Every structure is written in C-alpha cells, then in structure tokens.
Amino acid sequence: MLAGKRLWSVAALKTDLYGAASEVIMATYTPSSPINQLGRGGDVPGPPRGGGDDGSFSNSGLPNYGARLRRARLGMICAIVTVSMVFVSLTSAYVVRRGLPTFDDSTRTYFRDWGSVQLPWLLLAINTALLLISSLTMEGARRDITRRAALAPLRSIPGVLLGKEKTFPWLGVTVVLGFGFLMGQWIAWGELRSRGFFVDTNPNSSFVYLLTATHAVHLAGGIVALLWAGITSLLGRPVEGRRIVVDVAAWYWHFMAALWIYVFALFAFMK
Secondary structure, X not given: OHXXXXXXXXXXXXXXXXXXXXXXXXXXXOOOOOHHHOOOOOOOOOOOOOOOOOOOEOOOOOEOHHHHHHHHHHHHHHHHHHHHHHHHHHHHHHHHHHOOOEEEOOOOEEEOOOOOOOOOHHXXXXXXXXXXXXXXXXXXXXXXXXXXXXXXXXXOOOOOOOOOOOXXXXXXXXXXXXXXXXXXXXXXXXXXXHOOOOOOOOHHHHHHHHHHHHHHHHHHHHHHHHHHHHHHHHOOOOHHHHHHHHHHHHHHXXXXXXXXXXXXXXXXXXX
C-alpha cells in the first residue's frame, strides 16, 4: 500500500509539471494581435523604405549620394564607349580611304588622290602638353573634392574644428588649360590654311580637320561640365553633390586626353 501511494504521488507530480509547462509555452506563443489581421493592413509593420541603392532618401532624410555617384559613373562609361565608337568609325574610314584609289572618268583609269598635309607638329605638341597638364590638374580637383566630401560629416558635428584648409583652384586651372588647348587648335587650323591646306584640298586634309574638330567639340563639352561644377560651388550646393559632377567630369577629361594622344599618334603614324 505504501509503495502504491508513492507511485501515485510521483505520477500526480509529473502531471502538474507538464500542465505548468504547457501553460508557459502557450503564454509564450500567444499572439499579441488577432491572426486574421496579418497581411491585411493590420498592426504588422512593413519593411523600412529608403536608404538603399535606389538613390532616394535614407531614414535620416539625406540623399544617398553614393548611389547617385555610381549611377553617374555608369552613365559616363556609356558615354565614353559611345564616343570611342565614333572615333573607331572615323579611324576605319581614314585608313580605308587612304588606300582607296579614285576612278577618273575622263581617262578611264584609277589614280591616288589622297594627297599630303604639312601638319604644324610643334603647335600640336604644345597643345598635347597643355592637355596632359590639364589632366593632372583635373585629377587634383577630383581628389580635393573627394577629401572635402569625406570630411563634410565631421564638420557638421558640434564642437569639432578641423581648421582652415589651404585650397588650390584646381578646377579653374583645368578650365584655363582646356581653353588654351582649344585656342591652340584654332591656331593650328590657321597655320594649316596659311600653308594652303583647307578642308577640301584633298581627302587627307579633310580627315585632319574632321578628326581634330570632332575631338575639339567633345572637349568643349567637358569644359561646359567643369563650368557647371564651378557654378554649383558658387551656388553653395552640398559638397557631396559637387563631388559627383567633378568626379564624372574627371573621368571624361582623362578620356579626352587619352583620345587626343591617340589622334596625334594616328597622324604621326599615317603621315
């Protein structure tokens, strides 16, 4: 009898423990809102919006300049590829036309009318040096604006003083050198005319004017972008936004310098 009572007491104790544990589990998993409200506009919060790579505003209300910079660089890469294809096409036409004879109807024979051009190599070399120096100053402007954009959040912290920085007008020097290059190209065209080589003198001179003028037009577009970057600085735009303009303009300017070296080497090789 005593053993039976002990077994009965142990069984009752286990039953009480299981019941208490079940109540704890049920209390833990009891939903705080009715189940039929889930997914139907109830109290379940949605995912946070903004702050991603979509270039919109983050949770702090600030623009995502990193995403905007990546998109601007991607657009600039597409523009560079497009301009490269233009010059590849012009180069192909230049090479093919150089070796293509012309048919003379009066004599019923083929003859070469490519002709020759006496290029002002010294002027072109000076223009090349100006453009290469401007590429260096453009890189200085890009690094300077990148550093200032990185320090901009620190300047907004109360009590943090970074001191007065010494600045150099990298952007202004680049614009001046760019205008100097265009002026030098204009002088080179004048020298060609003084030597008796015009656009319609022969096919060779036509391609010289075409290639140099096409490059000059695209370089002028880069100068417009640099002027816009200077205007945004005068208007007091955020340094992060100005950094985007200067960064993509630097990419384009370096490409223009490399492209002119290619054109200059093409003339030297095909003369």
